[in-house]
Amino acid sequence: MRILVFGGTGYIGSHTCVELAARGHDLVVADNLCNSSPRVLERLQAITGAPVAFRNVDLRDRAATEGLLSGDGFDAVVHFAALKSVGESCERPLDYFDNNISGTLNLLQAMRSAGVRRLVFSSSATVYGDPDRVPVTEDAPLRVTNPYGRTKLVMEQLIGDLCTADPGFQAGILRYFNPAGAHASGLIGEDPAGIPNNLMPYICQVAVGRRAKLSVFGGDWPTVDGTGVRDYIHVLDLARAHADALDTLERTGAGFTVNLGTGTGVSVLQLVQAFERASGRPVPYEIVDRRAGDVAEVYADPAQAQALLGWRAQLDVDAMCRDAWRWQSMNPTGYADPD
Ligand code: NAD
Ligand code: WQD
Numbered sequence: 001m002r003i004l005v006f007g008g009t010g011y012i013g014s015h016t017c018v019e020l021a022a023r024g025h026d027l028v029v030a031d032n033l034c035n036s037s038p039r040v041l042e043r044l045q046a047i048t049g050a051p052v053a054f055r056n057v058d059l060r061d062r063a064a065t066e067g068l069l070s071g072d073g074f075d076a077v078v079h080f081a082a083l084k085s086v087g088e089s090c091e092r093p094l095d096y097f098d099n100n101i102s103g104t105l106n107l108l109q110a111m112r113s114a115g116v117r118r119l120v121f122s123s124s125a126t127v128y129g130d131p132d133r134v135p136v137t138e139d140a141p142l143r144v145t146n147p148y149g150r151t152k153l154v155m156e157q158l159i160g161d162l163c164t165a166d167p168g169f170q171a172g173i174l175r176y177f178n179p180a181g182a183h184a185s186g187l188i189g190e191d192p193a194g195i196p197n198n199l200m201p202y203i204c205q206v207a208v209g210r211r212a213k214l215s216v217f218g219g220d221w222p223t224v225d226g227t228g229v230r231d232y233i234h235v236l237d238l239a240r241a242h243a244d245a246l247d248t249l250e251r252t253g254a255g256f257t258v259n260l261g262t263g264t265g266v267s268v269l270q271l272v273q274a275f276e277r278a279s280g281r282p283v284p285y286e287i288v289d290r291r292a293g294d295v296a297e298v299y300a301d302p303a304q305a306q307a308l309l310g311w312r313a314q315l316d317v318d319a320m321c322r323d324a325w326r327w328q329s330m331n332p333t334g335y336a337d338p339d
Pocket of ligand 2: 084086123124125126177178179197198199200202214215216217218227228229230268291294
């Protein structure tokens with residue numbers, strides 16, 4: 001297939017490009033580089049052995065997005081492009097509504113104009129908010145707790161309405177749990193700007209000496225050891241799921257919504273211990289107050305992804321820690337030059 005990967009220089013998008021290229025797809029990556037580096041393109045070329053076509057396009061630019069789609073013969077779009085910081089979304093909700101929701105509307109309109117009717121969309125377990133029970137199934141109530149989450153829920157709904165109105169339009173909605181890890185080459189990985197919000201990149205930066213210690217947000221949750229429990233999913237397993245989702249859309253002609261997780265909950269302290277084993281480095285930590293908006297325990301029931309896509313996670317937290325550490329130790333300052 002000829003595939004447009006919007007947001008393809010980002011963390012999950014770049015790993016997905018490797019998988020799609022390995023399966024013989026023809027790719028065009030589009031991104032405005034607001035949260036990624038152009039160096040990703042050199043690294044992708046090194047991994048895949050071929051240059052990756054790149055267009056610097058902002059999803060909010062309707063004319064540019066239409067121009068990108070028109071006349072290029074795309075069979076499908078994989079849509080990663082979004083702002084994703086929960087905290088920032090609470091401070092600047094309008095920017096999130098504009099970038100994520102208006103941007104997606106532009107993309108859907110451009111797809112309709114160009115006659116491209118197959119979409120794989122990055123959603124998130126954030127649409128479940130604080131779930132009533134775990135493991136979380138796809139029919140659990142959707143209730144968002146912050147503007148970022150609201151953008152994901154609204155985008156899912158817009159896409160759903162479009163599919164209802166136009167049965168020829170097929171969408172695979174993928175609800176990721178907690179992505180972690182990196183490509184085994186150590187050439188691409190997660191490179192957050194500023195202080196990491198998420199646990200794994202924070203642990204990596206402590207282990208590599210960029211930060212003194214990890215703050216563990218709460219030691220009194222009703223969990224196995226009092227720290228928060230999540231479903232960490234290797235980015236390579238996620239990448240594979242996108243390729244499987246495209247194959248499934250092509251084979252069945254029917255859209256779907258699936259959770260992408262391992263089905264296993266891991267606590268903060270269990271992840272710290274796994275990382276120390278994998279890296280051979282100490283990860284000093286301190287237990288501090290709970291973070292506003294956090295929940296005790298979230299992990300997926302991934303049965304629907306297995307049933308519909310034939311996909312299941314293959315890599316465990318030890319592999320995530322090993323690969324995240326390889327990336328971080330080979331690239332202590334991420335894609336940026338060292339100071
Ligand atoms: P990322 O920030 O690394 O990648 C997103 C990419 O989109 C970046 O390269 C950014 O420059 C680009 N982008 C953003 N706005 C754009 C715009 N207006 N025009 C063009 N490009 C734009 O994030 P990621 O972790 O790879 O996440 C990818 C997708 O998965 C996002 O939609 C995110 O919301 C979703 N998601 C991420 C996680 C996570 O924890 N990483 C979890 C669940 C869902
Ligand atoms: C994991 C656990 C923290 C950092 C977020 C978004 C969600 C999705 C994935 C996009 C929790 C604890 C964390 C730290 C800590 N993103 N923690 N110290 O909160 O499950 O999900 O990212 O869609 O929408 O909300 O992930 O990695 O931030 O936290 O103790 O410095 O680690 O309290 O228990 P979260 P996370």
